[in-house]
Amino acid sequence: MTAPSRPTPPDDVKPSNFLRQVIERDLAQGTYASRTFAGTPGDAAHHAAGPLDPARIRTRFPPEPNGYLHIGHAKSICLNFGLARDYGGVCHMRFDDTNPEKEEQEYVDGILDAVKWLGFGWETPDPLNPGATRSHLYFASNYFDFMYRAAEALITAGHAYVDEQTPDQMRANRGDFNTPGTDSPFRSRTPDENLARFREMRDGLLADGAAVLRAKIDMASANINLRDPAIYRIKRATHHNTGDTWCIYPMYTYAHPIEDALENITHSICTLEFEDQRPFYDWLLDTLCTLGLTKQPRPHQYEFARLNITYIVTSKRKLKQLVDEGHVQGWDDPRLPTLVGMRRRGYTAESLQLLAERSGVSKAGGWLDYASIDIALRDDLDPKAPRACAVLDPLKLKLTNFADVFGSESHREPCHAPVHPAHPERGQRDFVLTNEVWIEREDFMEVPSKGFFRLSPPRTDAAGVAQPGSRSRLKYGYVIECTGCEKDEAGQVTAVLATLVPDTKSGTPGADAVKVKGVITWVSVATAIAAEVRLYDRLFTEAQPDAGGRDFLSVLNPLSKKIVSAYLESSLATAQPDDRFQFERHGYFVADRKDHASGHPVFNRTTTLKDTWAKV
Ligand code: ATP
Numbered sequence: 001m002t003a004p005s006r007p008t009p010p011d012d013v014k015p016s017n018f019l020r021q022v023i024e025r026d027l028a029q030g031t032y033a034s035r036t037f038a039g040t041p042g043d044a045a046h047h048a049a050g051p052l053d054p055a056r057i058r059t060r061f062p063p064e065p066n067g068y069l070h071i072g073h074a075k076s077i078c079l080n081f082g083l084a085r086d087y088g089g090v091c092h093m094r095f096d097d098t099n100p101e102k103e104e105q106e107y108v109d110g111i112l113d114a115v116k117w118l119g120f121g122w123e124t125p126d127p128l129n130p131g132a133t134r135s136h137l138y139f140a141s142n143y144f145d146f147m148y149r150a151a152e153a154l155i156t157a158g159h160a161y162v163d164e165q166t167p168d169q170m171r172a173n174r175g176d177f178n179t180p181g182t183d184s185p186f187r188s189r190t191p192d193e194n195l196a197r198f199r200e201m202r203d204g205l206l207a208d209g210a211a212v213l214r215a216k217i218d219m220a221s222a223n224i225n226l227r228d229p230a231i232y233r234i235k236r237a238t239h240h241n242t243g244d245t246w247c248i249y250p251m252y253t254y255a256h257p258i259e260d261a262l263e264n265i266t267h268s269i270c271t272l273e274f275e276d277q278r279p280f281y282d283w284l285l286d287t288l289c290t291l292g293l294t295k296q297p298r299p300h301q302y303e304f305a306r307l308n309i310t311y312i313v314t315s316k317r318k319l320k321q322l323v324d325e326g327h328v329q330g331w332d333d334p335r336l337p338t339l340v341g342m343r344r345r346g347y348t349a350e351s352l353q354l355l356a357e358r359s360g361v362s363k364a365g366g367w368l369d370y371a372s373i374d375i376a377l378r379d380d381l382d383p384k385a386p387r388a389c390a391v392l393d394p395l396k397l398k399l400t401n402f403a404d405v406f407g408s409e410s411h412r413e414p415c416h417a418p419v420h421p422a423h424p425e426r427g428q429r430d431f432v433l434t435n436e437v438w439i440e441r442e443d444f445m446e447v448p449s450k451g452f453f454r455l456s457p458p459r460t461d462a463a464g465v466a467q468p469g470s471r472s473r474l475k476y477g478y479v480i481e482c483t484g485c486e487k488d489e490a491g492q493v494t495a496v497l498a499t500l501v502p503d504t505k506s507g508t509p510g511a512d513a514v515k516v517k518g519v520i521t522w523v524s525v526a527t528a529i530a531a532e533v534r535l536y537d538r539l540f541t542e543a544q545p546d547a548g549g550r551d552f553l554s555v556l557n558p559l560s561k562k563i564v565s566a567y568l569e570s571s572l573a574t575a576q577p578d579d580r581f582q583f584e585r586h587g588y589f590v591a592d593r594k595d596h597a598s599g600h601p602v603f604n605r606t607t608t609l610k611d612t613w614a615k616v
């Protein structure tokens with residue numbers, strides 16, 4: 001068979017990495033061009049893999065449906081689906097559901113949603129039916145029959161045995177790094193005895209944990225994973241897909257290579273912790289090949305370093321603990337690095353793709369600074385997000401000469417601002433200046449500190465010299481001069497007083513007549529929209545929350561969520577859930593996808609405009 005013409009990566013290529021080099025080598029050498037299909041007709045995977053061009057690469061993303069996906073998975077998704085896309089191959093969406101107690105349909109649905117949201121799919125054009133698509137969605141549990149048959153074949157050929165040592169004995173006899181293992185007394189059973197006993201396991205005649213099926217490899221191997229690893233265990237548990245059909249389940253390390261082989265995966269990419277499992281992966285597939293159960297050329301496993309990011313934990317188990325113990329409010333809490341949480345917080349799929357791309361692919365582990373997530377978000381949103389004004393810590397400002405300037409206290413002076421400063425074609429936001437506006441509390445200081453250029457009232461300075469009230473510009477509006485403030489009985493400032501300097505409106509010839517150093521964002525009291533704004537920050541106070549065996553719950557950041565009553569520019573009245581904005585000077589915000597409604601606006605801060613942790 002001649003190698004069919006195959007797509008080459010685009011010219012604007014991503015930086016190369018060792019995985020791309022392996023794939024390019026395999027494509028150039030036609031490593032997989034002569035491939036025929038593993039499995040036998042009737043096996044779930046056989047037809048699935050069938051009609052596609054065998055020379056194309058196949059990768060897979062194989063989560064266990066035991067929780068929601070997190071940002072580490074996003075890296076794996078972008079890598080596997082991205083390589084398939086770049087090299088004209090196919091990426092299989094496969095659930096590794098061999099652990100019935102921990103797996104649920106809810107997680108299956110959540111994972112599929114997350115992959116779609118990230119921008120990837122498992123439907124590809126069907127070469128047999130022009131115009132139609134094929135779905136490459138698979139479940140390991142669909143191969144349980146095949147896995148069982150393969151186990152019987154291993155037993156028959158003398159490559160597996162039923163071990164009835166207690167778990168403690170098994171552990172003791174496995175040896176350790178310095179000591180070879182000791183053969184189990186059950187290791188010398190004949191294939192017939194093993195087969196009969198294995199069938200009794202399957203038929204429910206043995207208690208949970210009473211026996212396991214083990215591959216018979218080498219109890220003295222330097223690689224402990226080759227010291228007769230368990231491949232089947234007894235577990236009476238209802239499976240989300242196969243129900244109560246089975247009371248024995250394959251172990252992950254046995255199931256995974258078979259899944260890859262049945263689906264004709266070419267490059268099985270996983271994280272480094274599986275490196276020591278690779279010899280077993282190879283042993284199993286080569287052995288099954290000699291038994292006629294799978295075919296050569298078979299899949300190969302390649303490992304890369306997992307994505308670690310400071311200030312977050314990426315372990316489904318730990319994330320589940322945070323959720324179950326109520327430290328956060330559900331899997332989609334915007335403080336979690338779950339994809340549902342990050343999406344709700346306002347991170348875009350594009351920003352996560354960018355992050356995955358930038359974090360590269362290597363064999364050397366390391367930590368990516370949390371700030372990189374926010375940098376990727378800003379890089380994605382800065383050119384796109386419409387701008388708006390919001391006041392998060394409101395203090396009233398009264399313009400005491402407003403009626404003198406405009407003829408009436410109730411006058412509404414129209415003002416304009418660009419939707420996006422770099423894209424005039426996107427038009428203008430229209431809002432009004434009225435006699436009272438909300439400003440940020442931090443924009444007023446009764447006694448200004450050095451370098452403070454916003455609002456402060458007239459005063460006598462330390463040298464006894466009278467200083468006028470300071471002048472600042474209300475952004476997109478007028479220059480104003482601070483004349484004083486009002487206070488309550490406790491001495492707390494309740495309003496700032498100022499006069500408006502006529503003929504200084506932004507965009508008019510007079511705008512430059514008066515130079516000021518301070519510019520203030522504001523919204524009109526008369527037209528502002530009251531909103532709940534949720535200010536999120538890092539969930540942990542330590543860069544490596546679980547370093548050195550520390551309990552990660554002991555370093556939760558008590559300030560990770562703060563809710564404020566804010567006032568928003570009137571143009572935000574039409575914002576829909578999931579709409580994203582840059583609130584000028586404050587950062588990027590999203591209308592909450594669950595709680596935002598037109599009568600009850602709720603916005604989440606995704607990130608500030610600058611990294612506020614850099615100086616901490
Ligand atoms: P967790 O420990 O969070 O449960 P996992 O590795 O057990 O993660 P799986 O559902 O088995 O989760 O993972 C699916 C795929 O995602 C695997 O191929 C795994 O290697 C990959 N993956 C998981 N975490 C990361 C990470 N931090 N960086 C890169 N890839 C990851």
Ligand code: MG
Pocket residue numbers: 064
């Ligand atoms: Mg896991």
